[in-house]
Amino acid sequence: MVTGTLPPQQAAATKALGAGGGGIRALAARQQRKLIGTASVTVFVILWQLSADREWINPLFTSSPTAIVSAAREMWTNGQLGTNVRSSAELFAVGFVVSILIAIPLGIAMGWYRWLDAIVDPFVSMLYATPRIALIPLVLVWAGIGFESRLIVVVLAAVFPLLINTIAGVRATDPDLLRVARSFQASDLAIFRTLVLPGSVPFIVSGLRHAINQALIGVVVAEFFGGNVGIGALITSAGLELRTDVAFVGVFIVAGTAMVLTGALRYLERKLTPWQD
Amino acid sequence: MATAEVTSPDAALVVESANKVFPRGKGGDLQVLQDVSLTVAKGEVVTIVGPSGCGKSTLLTACAGLTKLTSGRILVHGKEVRRPGPERSVVFQHASLLPWRSVRGNIAYGMEMQRSASKGERKERVDWALELVGLENFADSYPNQLSGGMQQRVNLGRALATRPEVLLMDEPFGALDAMTKTRLQLEVSKISSETKATIIFVTHDIEEAVLLGDRVVVMSARPGRISRIFDVATPRPRGDDFAESETFVSLRREIRLCIYAPDDQRDPAGMGLVGSG
Numbered sequence: 001m002v003t004g005t006l007p008p009q010q011a012a013a014t015k016a017l018g019a020g021g022g023g024i025r026a027l028a029a030r031q032q033r034k035l036i037g038t039a040s041v042t043v044f045v046i047l048w049q050l051s052a053d054r055e056w057i058n059p060l061f062t063s064s065p066t067a068i069v070s071a072a073r074e075m076w077t078n079g080q081l082g083t084n085v086r087s088s089a090e091l092f093a094v095g096f097v098v099s100i101l102i103a104i105p106l107g108i109a110m111g112w113y114r115w116l117d118a119i120v121d122p123f124v125s126m127l128y129a130t131p132r133i134a135l136i137p138l139v140l141v142w143a144g145i146g147f148e149s150r151l152i153v154v155v156l157a158a159v160f161p162l163l164i165n166t167i168a169g170v171r172a173t174d175p176d177l178l179r180v181a182r183s184f185q186a187s188d189l190a191i192f193r194t195l196v197l198p199g200s201v202p203f204i205v206s207g208l209r210h211a212i213n214q215a216l217i218g219v220v221v222a223e224f225f226g227g228n229v230g231i232g233a234l235i236t237s238a239g240l241e242l243r244t245d246v247a248f249v250g251v252f253i254v255a256g257t258a259m260v261l262t263g264a265l266r267y268l269e270r271k272l273t274p275w276q277d
Numbered sequence: 278m279a280t281a282e283v284t285s286p287d288a289a290l291v292v293e294s295a296n297k298v299f300p301r302g303k304g305g306d307l308q309v310l311q312d313v314s315l316t317v318a319k320g321e322v323v324t325i326v327g328p329s330g331c332g333k334s335t336l337l338t339a340c341a342g343l344t345k346l347t348s349g350r351i352l353v354h355g356k357e358v359r360r361p362g363p364e365r366s367v368v369f370q371h372a373s374l375l376p377w378r379s380v381r382g383n384i385a386y387g388m389e390m391q392r393s394a395s396k397g398e399r400k401e402r403v404d405w406a407l408e409l410v411g412l413e414n415f416a417d418s419y420p421n422q423l424s425g426g427m428q429q430r431v432n433l434g435r436a437l438a439t440r441p442e443v444l445l446m447d448e449p450f451g452a453l454d455a456m457t458k459t460r461l462q463l464e465v466s467k468i469s470s471e472t473k474a475t476i477i478f479v480t481h482d483i484e485e486a487v488l489l490g491d492r493v494v495v496m497s498a499r500p501g502r503i504s505r506i507f508d509v510a511t512p513r514p515r516g517d518d519f520a521e522s523e524t525f526v527s528l529r530r531e532i533r534l535c536i537y538a539p540d541d542q543r544d545p546a547g548m549g550l551v552g553s554g
């Protein structure tokens with residue numbers, strides 16, 4: 001059996017780090033953190049630029065902030081950036097949606113029907129334990145180089161964390177609540193609708209967060225291997241041509257996307273589970 | 278023994294030689310209830326006290342239809358209990374509220390599960406229950422915004438809104454502070470006279486048992502049997518002065534003796550807690 005992550009613990013951990021809580025002091029502390037963070041990043045960027053300008057480190061290896069910005073500008077104007085970003089975004093979006101469409105219904109069914117879990121779990125556990133990168137050559141044999149094989153790689157990466165969290169969420173239904181529902185003669189369907197589904201939402205959202213990160217990894221890895229479009233391919237070819245500035249443009253796009261999506265999900269989490277905290 | 282004789286047609290609940298044995302594999306079976314018989318009249322409040330683990334909760338969940346007896350039977354209004362029914366509601370010690378529902382939604386939950394009452398009537402009953410448990414001003418709050426005592430009042434309101442003829446309560450105020458407890462005890466008195474519900478109330482608090490019950494049933498340590506039933510003749514609801522009255526004090530003493538030194542009463546050579554000193 002593979003177990004999912006426990007969102008309440010996560011929530012507690014984030015709280016302990018000082019993210020939650022109201023009050024003026026907490027607000028001041030948060031702003032102070034932000035300020036320190038901004039300052040440390042600024043110092044880092046300046047040092048990076050200096051190290052390149054003064055050639056403390058060969059700029060061929062580390063590039064420099066200004067070189068990266070001008071590379072990005074050039075790639076933007078010649079359309080190279082737009083094409084690759086569009087291609088990767090499409091791969092990510094389709095892969096993420098397909099993963100959701102597989103993982104959530106299957107996870108709910110596996111959590112609810114023990115027999116289905118008994119049948120499917122061995123495969124899920126095995127696939128989950130396998131580094132899925134090892135499957136890429138097989139995927140290429142089956143689907144050839146192209147969008148389909150890239151999609152399979154992304155789905156293989158994203159589907160499992162979401163699936164496992166969904167199963168865990170369905171299983172985690174509070175037995176006390178179940179007893180209360182039974183004492184009111186609740187039908188199985190009513191129990192499912194009023195207890196199981198809402199109770200698994202925090203688990204599913206936590207699974208979505210993992211799935212986003214995994215899907216992004218999947219996109220980059222799939223593009224390393226399969227084809228010549230997308231941010232992953234851009235980074236690979238830039239590496240081969242020793243264009244570190246171009247490679248960094250790709251890396252920053254992936255990193256920025258990850259941060260934006262995770263932030264969006266945190267917002268979604270607050271909207272979907274206002275009863276937590 | 279001054280047990281009130283109740284003729285069948287007036288009986289709300291009849292327990293007939295109930296036995297409950299939990300099979301325990303190697304360690305031998307665990308006899309929890311032994312030959313328990315009890316008749317409760319309509320509108321009567323019967324409180325049950327006894328040492329921890331003597332089978333009070335087991336008896337109550339059997340009445341609720343959540344636990345099957347090994348032998349014997351329970352009748353509610355002449356009909357044998359096989360499963361939970363709309364004429365009975367349970368209030369457990371743990372409030373067990375749905376965290377994603379407001380107070381209003383939680384109070385409506387029992388009715389919703391029972392599919393009793395029309396939408397309009399449900400709303401009316403929610404308002405009625407809200408007022409009864411004194412939570413009109415918190416109707417739209419969520420459980421995590423309520424104190425423990427308020428949560429327990431929602432639990433009570435949820436059961437009351439189904440308009441049960443028989444209310445089964447298992448240490449509902451066990452985890453509350455003395456002040457909240459007193460207030461809620463008053464509310465139970467009020468409710469029992471207002472709704473004419475029959476109440477079976479399990480508690481480990483002897484004073485609570487005497488204060489609330491028309492009769493106090495004392496159970497012996499496992500295997501749980503009824504060792505004595507005390508009548509409390511003073512009419513309900515009983516005010517502050519009752520807790521100081523001679524009746525109250527002497528009943529409390531007798532019940533204490535009955536629980537802590539049962540063998541002194543039945544068998545002077547026994548190993549009663551008091552007798553051995």
Ligand SMILES: Nc1ncnc2c1ncn2[C@@H]1O[C@H](COP(=O)(O)OP(=O)(O)OP(=O)(O)O)[C@@H](O)[C@H]1O
Binds near residue numbers: 309329332334
């Ligand atoms: N489902 C079960 N399986 C096995 N044993 C059980 C089960 N439920 C209860 N018991 C056992 O039956 C005995 C009586 O339990 P019960 O909960 O009825 O006691 P109680 O009188 O309510 O105690 P307390 O005052 O502590 O709540 C206990 O020894 C308990 O271990």
Ligand SMILES: [Mg+2]
Binds near residue numbers: 333334335447
């Ligand atoms: Mg109990």
